[in-house]
Amino acid sequence: MINDPHPPLHTFHQSGDLIIGGITSQSFIVSSPIDFSEKVPATLLNELMTLTKNYQHILALAFAVREINENPQLLPNITLGLQIYDSYFNAKSTYHATMLLMSSLKRFVPNYVCDPQNNLITVIGGLDPLTSLHIATLLDIYKIPQIIYSHAPVMNDKTPGLPFYQMFPNEEHQDQGIISLLLYFNWKWIVGIVMDNDNGERYVQTLFPLFYQKGICFEFIERVPQIDFLSDLLDKMKETGKLQDKVIDSKANVVVTYGESYSLAFFRFAAFVSGLGLAKNVTKGKVWIGTIQMETSTFAFQRTWDLGQIHGALSFTIHSSDPPGFHQFVERRNPTSTRRDGFIQDLWERLFGCIFPNHFLNDLEKNICTGEEQLESLPKDMFELSMTGRSYNIYNAIYAVAHALHDISSSLFRHRVIINGGVLRLQKQRLMQLHHFLSGFSFNNSAGDTVSFDQNGEMVTEFDLMNWVTSSNNSFDNVKVGRMDPQASSDQDIRINEDDITWHRWFNQVRPLSLCVDPCHPGSRKTVREGQPFCCYDCTPCPEGKFSDKKDMDDCYKCTDEEYPNKKQDFCLPKGISFLSYEEPLGFILASVSLLFCVITALVLGIFLKHHETPIVKANNRNLTYTLLLSLLLCFLCVLPFIGQPQKVTCLLRQTAFGIVFSVAVSCVLAKTITVVVAFMATRPGSSMRKWMGKGLANSIVISCSTIQAGICAVWFLVSPPYPDVDTHSVVDKIVLECKEGSVIFFYLILAYLGFLAMVSFTVAFFARKLPDSFNEAKFITFSMLVFCSVWISFVPTYLSTKGKYMVAVEIFSISASGAGLLVCIFCPKCYIILLKPELNNRAQLIKRKTM
Known part of the structure; x- marks a missing residue:
């Protein structure tokens, strides 16, 4: 059992028969290896590319393990442990870390495990899709299941093997939610922005045609350049600034963005460049729509940058709840009282812009960290006390494994029990049953939510529609303004509380319009302009004898035989009876x-x-x-x-x-x-x-x-x-x-x-x-x-x-x-x-x- 309320987070913790391997990434948030040719010291690299908000992912992992080990009803004879490695978004480092998980503790010996007290059961995949793919390449050989807590579209194309389990819902549901959101507000002329990588290109090729099918057009689609080399930083920032100008000058008021968890931090470069005068100043507001993959997180050095650009943005997030006690668990953590946490001291310096004594002599002029700083005083884009969506996925992933192990152990007790020193040891071949229990698996977590997988190994859940609200002092808040249920019918799948939405200040709290042309009024129909997208059209009156009773009708329709169009041709009137009578x-x-x-x-x-x-x-x-x-x-x-x-x-x-x-x-x-x-x-x-x-x-x-x-x-x-x-x-x-x-x-x-x-x-x-x-x-x-x-x-x-x-x-x-x-x-x-x-x-x- 884990008696320490703050288990070690920097290496691994051995406390029983089983080890839960947790491979997480929280330091270097880039999607490809960075080669600075030894021009940049590691301290500067960490300072530039640290997303402090991701530290909560590790805390969610530790909190879930502690809860399970302290629950005598769930796994009474089994104690869970964990190991944490950093993939560095590098294939070589990822493969090495995966092999360490499958080797004896503190020793890298592939295909050799001599410690019967530590059995690797599951690996929690990385934040980056490629990390999960690299891990799956090795795990498929050893038939060890992997649970992925972030989106990983590349996993759908991996070689068939042991099924993986995704705590992230099918991306098609989110795509339908974005389309429903656009149609709800009648936003049909939009701008598309994606990261310039394989995922962004896939999104353009697969999803954007669905927009056209629903009558939504793109004024243009831009790709945000990635910063692969620090020497290219200034050029890429200027390029991003030009992209900002193009977006601001566009007629579309809605910008649909697709990226990774760190994409918002990159998008903020555009506003920063604009503020430096390298591009036009941002005077016109836009409604930014983010995907589930994107989080409201920023790099540590962006803490003073203006957040006004994203004020009023909307994004879908996985529905999450705060498990009881998690807020207090996070709030109590600090460098002075927390033991065996190899991350917190470095994190603390980045969060509060201070250093601990004797850290670096040349940095003594900075503020000294006391360890008494309050985490609740930090802006939410830097760190949150409430459990975020991805942390909630990790929390549920650990519980899913625990419940599956509980069912497996119960089955073994009923059929064949092997006792060794009073401790139940699961046979290795029985561990292969884990994925059978996870397929179509369902349970209720401590937060009162039902967690379930479908037959494809994907989590079934609803989405929350969040409104990003910023204030003049650069503070940030997420306000829930709606919900999307993928299981509901197409006309009932999204519910929005429009009165709760805060729009960008440019719109004066009036619902923004985003159309190529003014809508055609009832009594007219659309006529597409030659050589332009179908969202750009002219309005022509309905032919005689026809009507249109809605805006932007593609065609006019005839009334019933008993009715006829009025003069404006926007609705039908009942016909009178006519015959030659003596009275007239x-x-x-x-x-x-x-x-x-x-x-x-x-x-x-x-x-x-x-x-x-x-x-x-x-x-x-x-x-x-x-x-x-x-x-x-x-x-x-x-x-x-x-x-x-x-x-x-x-x-x-x-x-x-x-x-x-x-x-x-x-x-x-x-x-x-x-x-x-x-x-x-x-x-x-x-x-x-x-x-x-x-x-x-x-x-x-x-x-x-x-x-x-x-x-x-x-x-x-x-x-x-x-x-x-x-x-x-x-x-x-x-x-x-x-x-x-x-x-x-x-x-x-x-x-x-x-x-x-x-x-x-x-x-x-x-x-x-x-x-x-x-x-x-x-x-x-x-x-x-x-x-x-x-x-x-x-x-x-x-x-x-x-x-x-x-x-x-x-x-x-x-x-x-x-x-x-x-x-x-x-x-x-x-x-x-x-x-x-x-x-x-x-x-x-x-x-x-x-x-x-």
Whole structure:
């Protein structure tokens, strides 16, 4: 058991059968070896590249081991120990440290372990992805599982072997979270910044296409240069300063950054260079979005640098909690009371900018460390008392191993127990079972959180959305403003408390916009500009009959058949019902005109009946005249079924009644014309036309011509009769109640037949107009047929060019106008003579005209 509350952290601690190997990196935070060609002393290198915040990773490891060893319920017969080595982000050093872990303690003898009291069970991988990959190369040979507490995308491509376990969730979940965050705030025009390394390039190639799929564009993507050699420091800082200028001058207000845990420290070079005047001063704020990999940590020499650039930034972090007692455990650590900690004295000097006496004689002018300095007085980017996300991963990793060992030991007790001196010794082959217990493993830690691995060996967890808030005195704080659940549906995966977010001061606490162009308002649609990203577009109004009810619509849509777009074309209105009714002025006027002509026709018929014995009434077949007047009366009454809401009966009667009645009227006119011609020809001596004289010819013409039209209507009824219907397309804002012809062919066949009769009547009347007869009607029939044909010839194009109730109105007008033409042209001259010139209405006048 570990009795010392502060176990040694500089080498290893042997306290029982098992050793937990912990390979951590906290000194040199660069991703590739640095070769200074002995130009820079080690003390200056440490001063430059120390991230003091990572010391907490070691404390989390020690705290978890101490808790487990003091818990008699978890591993009652097993004591955990730990070893800590520094990889120096160097493959050679990493391989060497890994071999030391698998060798006898304090001795480097590969493949030889002579101490039965120390068995390597698990290795906690490094902070850098390449460190974990180098470790896995050796561990796969020895079948020792590795638990990785940071992201390691390169591990997905490693040679298949013993599964590794990642206390870091699948990076795809974080990627989806960033996309959801951008879409939540409608940020679609952004800048991308990555570290100039393999991970950064992989991120550009794999993730950024997903942004485009979600409608998010990049104004540009920049790569932050890495400082591999101190001699390149000034040049790289200038290059970073130019990058800063480009970002500040960009139109995008959102910057998505991807990097490692130390990337923020490198990004701060840009603001520092700007402050020195090597670049433009930072006057414009941006919303920086960081990934889980990035931590709010800085190098020790950056403690006085301005943090205003990242004020208001947002980043996802792994959900973490403070285990009970960890805060006090960290708070009590200091160089004077903590034993066997080879890191704390060096760390203390960097944290508080002081030195301990007799450290370096040439540095005595610096402040002297008393050991009583308070860790809680430090800014959070230098050191935190609360457990950070990666420290929480280490803490949970140790507990995952402990719970797995507990299950393995319980299984061994049930099957085969080997006792040696009262201490349980696990057989080496049984240790290979560890990864079977870790796969799909789940447990509750002391902080009350559930920790579990999926079948791929990745931790299943939620993400916290953090808001980075800085103050004028350069202090820093992380404020939780939301949460992202990868297991939730896509529309419920992210929850944000926007009121808790503090934006950069540039935005005056108003939600920032980040778009290439102003959004298209409802009623318009996007039109992509040629040669530019699809996020840069023009706004064009919706075509007629379509609408868009949201901003930035890619296309406009049609309303339902029962709706139509409003004038602004941003929403749909319900259509009104439209049909030609008696209540509206147009229907009332047309009905009134039709009834007026009915009355006039009835009066004319009454006049003719009253004067039925006069020569002018007897001329040209008196009964035929009465038939014509009755048919004209019915023609004007045919208008009435066209007005009002269409019904099945009225639809059947409309066209058929009109066609038959008009064919009777035109047939009467034709019979009258032929009667005039036959009468003239019969007066010639020896003419054979005398046998055709009489009423039989006229009646035959009327009956036969009308019967043909009636036959057409009868076939129409049998084949495809008219029916009431609803038209939702002809008129934009109306639902038109109408009568469908059923078969349009028959409708136009009726009109064509009427036109044929009218043309024949017009032709015959035209040639008979100058025949000598006092009461010759041919000239009047010519004019009436001219009016009739003109009306119906103009009817066809007019009818086809109108819609809705106006089509009905055009047909009503044509019926009334053509009927009125026949009535006026044929009967007005006769009524004039009957009523105003009765002296001309006598037989003597007729004989006189014949003599002349």
